[in-house]
Amino acid sequence: MAATARAPRDTWIEEGLRALAAGGPDAVRVDVLAKTLEVTRGSFYWHFKNREALLEALLETWEEKGADQVIARIEAEGIDARDKVRLLGTLVPLSPLMPVELAIRDWARRDPAVAERLRRVDNRRMGYLRTLFSSFCPDPGDVEARSMLAFSLAIANQSVAANHNTHSRAEVLALATRHLLI
Template sequence: MAVARTPRGSWIAAGLQALTSGGVEAVRIEVLAKELGVTRGGFYWHFADRQALLEEMLDAWEGDATTAVIEKAEAAGGDARTRLRRLFAVAASGEGLLTDIFTDFAIRDWSRREPAVAERLRRVDNRRMAYLRELFGEFCTDPDDVEARCTLCFMVWIGNRLLDLDHGGRSPAEVMELIQRRLLQ
């Protein structure tokens, strides 16, 4: 009788969840095995060591938080404003994504102590900005305007999760809609 193994993706997802909730120090093989209800031996079927898991977690995050988001924004086509609206919706919902903005925060924190993670984060952020530049560049002719809109868009996406504000009777969703309308003018 064949032994059922915990899928590699389950280890990666559990590792990302541990990273998100407790930082890179919380990504421990024993803890993940207990969470998954398996022995440590199953881990070594898929990964040589903890570092290999951490690398694959970064790969999954990069693919999920960049490639998958861009693919969803591009999926139904449309002009640049339509794709930007779709990008905003996908980023806000996190629907169907393995990681979320809080995983991003955990990786940003991790990158402050690990140069290789910092380099990966820079690559991801640059890819995200390149995609935003491509879209905003389709309807903005001034390169300074494109750069300002891209930077503001990116900063709002990251920063809005860190704020706890009253918006003068407006909901956070209404304020985000106002920001998006301004960016898309």
């Protein structure tokens, strides 16, 4: 099939996120993406100055969808803080962005600018969790511990391959969440 002239900017970003999730930033290559999208390389340059601009757009998209939109969605629910934590516990692990999240965390180990962005996003997420937990936990140390445990559970759950004896993963996550909300 002959390459078409142009793909929308969002299509480039979506395919770039898939490549990032599959192989890290080195897998985000203009020629490979163009071939996958069946478009010319010129389509890329219509939307992006260079590969670095695409990588920046990928990070911006991850930040917007993985932090800003998640928090906005939860705040729009009109539920109490405990239910917000429960909802976070169901949304985050099932997010289609989780493979991208893990790739960005790996990328941040080698790139100081990505590490700084990750720190900023993680600080925002932790700040949100602190706000939720502090609404029903009076002890600041307890708020910090619960926030860290909830955040770690959401991110690291994807990396844990352990069996849970007679419980399913979903049951164990529900139990862990219940313990956080006591």
